Amino acid sequence: MSFPVLSLMLIIAFAGALFSFMSKKGRDIALIFSSIDFILSLYLMFSFTYNTFSYQFMEKYGWISTPYITANYVVGADGLSIPLILLTTLLVLAVVIYSWDEKKNPSAFFGLIMLEELGVLGVFISLDFLLFFIFWEVSLIPMFFLIAYWGGPRKNYASYKFLIYTHVAGIIMLVSVIAMYFYSGATSLDFAAIASKSAYIAPFTQAVIFLGLLFGFGTKMPIVPMHTWLPDAHVEAPTAGSALLAGLLLKMGGYGLIRLAAYMLPAGRSAMTPLMMGIGILGVVWGAVAALSQTDMKKMVAYSSISHMGLVLIAIATWTQIGLMGAVFLMFAHGLVSAVLFMGVGSVHHSYGTRDIPKLGGIADRTPMLSVMLVIGSLASLGLPALISFPAEFSILYALFSVEGYIVAIPLATLTIVAGFYIWMLQRVVFGKYKSRYVNKKPHDISLYEAIGIAMLISLIVLYGVLPFILNNIILSSFIGGMV
Amino acid sequence: MTAYLVYTPEILIMISALLALLFDVLDSKKLAGGIAIILNLVALVIILGWSGITGSILSLPQSGGHGLFYFSLFGYMFQIIFIIVTVSVELTTLDFSEYNGIFYALIEFALTGMMIVAISGDMVILILGLELAGISTYILTGYIRKSELSVEAAMKYYIIGSISSSLTIFGLSILYGVTGTTSLWLLNLHAGYSYIPKNNPLLYLGFSFIIAGLGFKIAMAPFHMWAPDVYQGAPSPVSAFLAAGSKTMGFMAMFIIFLSAIFYFAPNLSLLFGFFAILTMTTGNILAIKQRNIKRMLAYSSIANAGYILIAFSVDTPLAVAGGMFQIFSHAIMKVGAFIVVAVVSVFGVGESITDYKGLAKEHSLLALSFAIMLLSLAGVPPLMGFMSKFVLFSGAVQAGGWYILLAIAGVLNSALSLYYYARIVKYMYIDNPEPGKHKNKKISMPIYSYISIFVLVVIIVAVGIYPSPIIGYFIHIASQYMVWR
Numbered sequence: 027m028s029f030p031v032l033s034l035m036l037i038i039a040f041a042g043a044l045f046s047f048m049s050k051k052g053r054d055i056a057l058i059f060s061s062i063d064f065i066l067s068l069y070l071m072f073s074f075t076y077n078t079f080s081y082q083f084m085e086k087y088g089w090i091s092t093p094y095i096t097a098n099y100v101v102g103a104d105g106l107s108i109p110l111i112l113l114t115t116l117l118v119l120a121v122v123i124y125s126w127d128e129k130k131n132p133s134a135f136f137g138l139i140m141l142e143e144l145g146v147l148g149v150f151i152s153l154d155f156l157l158f159f160i161f162w163e164v165s166l167i168p169m170f171f172l173i174a175y176w177g178g179p180r181k182n183y184a185s186y187k188f189l190i191y192t193h194v195a196g197i198i199m200l201v202s203v204i205a206m207y208f209y210s211g212a213t214s215l216d217f218a219a220i221a222s223k224s225a226y227i228a229p230f231t232q233a234v235i236f237l238g239l240l241f242g243f244g245t246k247m248p249i250v251p252m253h254t255w256l257p258d259a260h261v262e263a264p265t266a267g268s269a270l271l272a273g274l275l276l277k278m279g280g281y282g283l284i285r286l287a288a289y290m291l292p293a294g295r296s297a298m299t300p301l302m303m304g305i306g307i308l309g310v311v312w313g314a315v316a317a318l319s320q321t322d323m324k325k326m327v328a329y330s331s332i333s334h335m336g337l338v339l340i341a342i343a344t345w346t347q348i349g350l351m352g353a354v355f356l357m358f359a360h361g362l363v364s365a366v367l368f369m370g371v372g373s374v375h376h377s378y379g380t381r382d383i384p385k386l387g388g389i390a391d392r393t394p395m396l397s398v399m400l401v402i403g404s405l406a407s408l409g410l411p412a413l414i415s416f417p418a419e420f421s422i423l424y425a426l427f428s429v430e431g432y433i434v435a436i437p438l439a440t441l442t443i444v445a446g447f448y449i450w451m452l453q454r455v456v457f458g459k460y461k462s463r464y465v466n467k468k469p470h471d472i473s474l475y476e477a478i479g480i481a482m483l484i485s486l487i488v489l490y491g492v493l494p495f496i497l498n499n500i501i502l503s504s505f506i507g508g509m510v
Numbered sequence: 511m512t513a514y515l516v517y518t519p520e521i522l523i524m525i526s527a528l529l530a531l532l533f534d535v536l537d538s539k540k541l542a543g544g545i546a547i548i549l550n551l552v553a554l555v556i557i558l559g560w561s562g563i564t565g566s567i568l569s570l571p572q573s574g575g576h577g578l579f580y581f582s583l584f585g586y587m588f589q590i591i592f593i594i595v596t597v598s599v600e601l602t603t604l605d606f607s608e609y610n611g612i613f614y615a616l617i618e619f620a621l622t623g624m625m626i627v628a629i630s631g632d633m634v635i636l637i638l639g640l641e642l643a644g645i646s647t648y649i650l651t652g653y654i655r656k657s658e659l660s661v662e663a664a665m666k667y668y669i670i671g672s673i674s675s676s677l678t679i680f681g682l683s684i685l686y687g688v689t690g691t692t693s694l695w696l697l698n699l700h701a702g703y704s705y706i707p708k709n710n711p712l713l714y715l716g717f718s719f720i721i722a723g724l725g726f727k728i729a730m731a732p733f734h735m736w737a738p739d740v741y742q743g744a745p746s747p748v749s750a751f752l753a754a755g756s757k758t759m760g761f762m763a764m765f766i767i768f769l770s771a772i773f774y775f776a777p778n779l780s781l782l783f784g785f786f787a788i789l790t791m792t793t794g795n796i797l798a799i800k801q802r803n804i805k806r807m808l809a810y811s812s813i814a815n816a817g818y819i820l821i822a823f824s825v826d827t828p829l830a831v832a833g834g835m836f837q838i839f840s841h842a843i844m845k846v847g848a849f850i851v852v853a854v855v856s857v858f859g860v861g862e863s864i865t866d867y868k869g870l871a872k873e874h875s876l877l878a879l880s881f882a883i884m885l886l887s888l889a890g891v892p893p894l895m896g897f898m899s900k901f902v903l904f905s906g907a908v909q910a911g912g913w914y915i916l917l918a919i920a921g922v923l924n925s926a927l928s929l930y931y932y933a934r935i936v937k938y939m940y941i942d943n944p945e946p947g948k949h950k951n952k953k954i955s956m957p958i959y960s961y962i963s964i965f966v967l968v969v970i971i972v973a974v975g976i977y978p979s980p981i982i983g984y985f986i987h988i989a990s991q992y993m994v995w996r
């Protein structure tokens with residue numbers, strides 16, 4: 027067993043949370059610890075062995091061993107999780123820098139962000155279901171507090187709604203996996219142990235279990251009938267909370283759906299493919315149309331997330347190599363882009379005292395740097411070539427075309443709506459005539475810390491947009507090859 | 511003489527009760543409480559030794575029957591729970607001036623009764639223990655004589671409790687009339703013999719009375735109405751004892767009667783218990799949401815937990831029974847801890863309304879943290895003990911397959927519902943600002959003994975949550991042994 031880098035990352039995140047809570051200078055500690063985690067994830071990225079179809083950086087220790095229930099402490103990473111781990115550490119670092127000037131109880135704020143990092147990292151690296159579920163729930167509580175304490179006027183309602191929706195989803199998933207564990211006769215709750223037997227469960231049972239998992243993970247993603255918590259949570263959450271929520275928590279759903287549901291239950295997946303496809307397309311259209319009609323910029327970005335997650339669901343439903351690659355890529359891309367957009371919107375709100383599109387106008391006049399970032403974020407989100415979303419969306423649409431044929435026309439046409447609402451928003455908010463009647467008489471441009479936080483993400487958006495193969499190779503060479 | 515050594519723990523506790531009476535005359539409260547706690551801990555060490563958890567200091571046969579008594583790991587496990595609960599409550603009350611020697615005498619008598627139920631092998635002994643524990647707790651409930659609520663609660667509890675006892679006794683007497691024996695393990699042993707009629711309708715009448723009688727004890731819906739009133743009116747340490755001790759005793763009696771003794775006569779009770787499980791947990795959780803009084807809320811959460819535990823009676827597989835016992839254990843620990851916190855914060859001028867807990871974390875951060883851990887554990891948030899016990903219990907239901915999965919789904923949905931009202935308190939403590947005029951920081955001596963007991967309970971909750979392997983294994987071991995016995 028080599029250097030236990032993954033456990034070290036968890037310990038550092040936990041220590042960061044603990045020390046931030048206890049110290050007066052929470053932000054310094056959060057910055058140091060999240061930087062260490064980011065450096066460690068870069069180490070993971072560069073020491074990753076390509077073309078091996080197995081988990082790397084594995085650690086395994088006995089944890090629970092009883093006659094009926096066996097679970098181990100197993101962590102590891104593969105091509106599916108490496109991009110998401112990188113996304114997690116990067117985003118947390120960027121959020122910490124962005125929120126540098128947080129005034130309201132900063133120690134607790136940064137402590138909760140680090141705790142969030144612990145939960146999300148844990149979800150992406152654990153290879154045992156019980157461990158996975160523990161981290162899944164750990165990621166819930168800090169976000170509840172971030173919304174409930176630092177949130178907007180309706181924070182009470184939004185935080186409980188978030189908590190109950192995602193908690194119900196989580197425990198339905200828990201029951202489904204327990205069923206998968208017992209009916210497959212697996213020897214432990216290890217992912218590997220379940221996966222080696224779960225394909226032999228009777229097809230009907232598989233379909234039922236798959237439905238439970240789709241409900242559980244889908245609510246988190248979120249897919250369309252269960253999405254209503256997302257706009258509320260986003261609108262009320264503080265900027266850092268929104269960025270983490272859209273950037274990381276939604277990815278947990280997609281990740282779980284690929285790794286636990288679609289991979290482990292092939293018969294269930296093929297039975298549910300039409301449903302997933304339908305819900306996915308519905309989500310793409312619904313999210314885009316709903317986004318078009320929003321006047322609150324934050325709500326608009328939230329609905330565009332629903333649209334993008336619909337694309338991820340479609341990609342998983344195709345279950346082709348290129349489609350899955352697109353799904354992981356889009357999750358990564360959406361994590362960066364939505365974080366940039368939420369941060370940009372947060373800065374607009376901060377500078378002008380409103381996020382209401384009709385009340386804004388011509389902000390490029392006074393806050394040029396912020397406007398540039400908002401434009402880049404919007405262009406990246408609508409899938410402009412040479413920015414990160416384009417290769418992801420292209421491969422998903424390609425995969426959909428190769429599997430379902432001309433149905434691809436629906437999401438493809440919807441992309442024009444996506445482009446439409448972003449460009450329309452830019453036209454009304456950023457460009458045009460400067461409206462002088464704002465709450466803040468003298469709008470200030472984005473602060474240095476906010477700019478650094480956003481710029482970090484934008485640089486990667488451009489980098490991966492121009493050179494997508496850096497990420498593609500990781501995803502394609504290890505995980506997908508072994509799976510499809 | 512050596513044959514009587516098996517009763518050492520019970521005798522020790524009885525002695526501590528009598529000593530407490532003596533010290534009450536001498537007006538020495540600390541001595542009464544201290545000696546009771548020490549003797550309880552000695553008994554605990556002996557029992558831990560016998561149950562194979564630690565090395566034993568008195569080497570005796572671990573299990574076996576002595577006619578009226580039956581010694582097994584199962585009984586010892588429950589005795590351990592009772593002693594932990596009692597010692598925590600006694601430690602807390604050492605800090606409060608209103609409890610004197612007689613309190614410790616009563617609580618030790620109640621403990622004796624519970625210990626006797628745990629080792630009973632005969633209906634008569636079972637009833638004896640139930641009554642001893644019951645009568646002592648009626649008096650304890652009305653312990654604060656000047657409080658109207660306390661006296662009202664005592665009256666209510668006394669009336670309900672005696673009715674439920676008489677129902678239980680009546681049910682058991684019907685059982686005796688039909689089968690001709692009061693010995694629980696003979697009933698089980700001779701179940702296959704022809705002289706015991708299987709389809710006698712009188713048996714079902716008897717079962718109904720027993721279920722109703724013990725249902726009152728465990729606050730199973732629809733027999734739960736008394737619990738919130740009594741838990742609210744009783745002094746908080748007594749509420750802790752009732753919720754964690756008395757209720758556990760009721761469950762233990764149900765385990766003894768239903769899952770071992772008359773199991774063979776009653777194969778159709780599965781559906782009935784499943785119905786009661788869902789009804790009880792749903793009632794408890796839905797009503798808990800509406801409560802404005804913290805003790806009533808905890809009472810309803812206790813009812814909800816009774817519902818979860820009833821799943822074990824319905825599913826009745828080793829894993830589910832192990833989960834049920836684990837849930838009983840974790841519920842006892844968490845609930846006694848929660849009520850102790852309620853008792854301690856009242857010293858600092860925090861009232862019983864849930865809004866009084868607003869901003870608690872700003873002034874009493876350790877108490878708030880402990881309370882938050884206990885509440886989140888009750889809600890089943892990992893990695894705490896409450897999650898692990900629910901995980902094992904619901905796993906048992908899923909493993910059994912068939913319609914039992916519905917029980918697991920009802921359980922998890924209820925547990926999601928419960929997160930709302932537990933998280934609300936946590937949010938009040940950490941996020942909201944205290945209401946003006948509350949939290950008068952009176953200059954009082956630190957309740958140091960209460961802090962010790964809260965600390966120990968929190969350590970158990972976190973440690974078992976993070977490393978549950980030995981305790982899950984132990985419960986599965988007991989459950990398997992228990993299933994073999996029958």
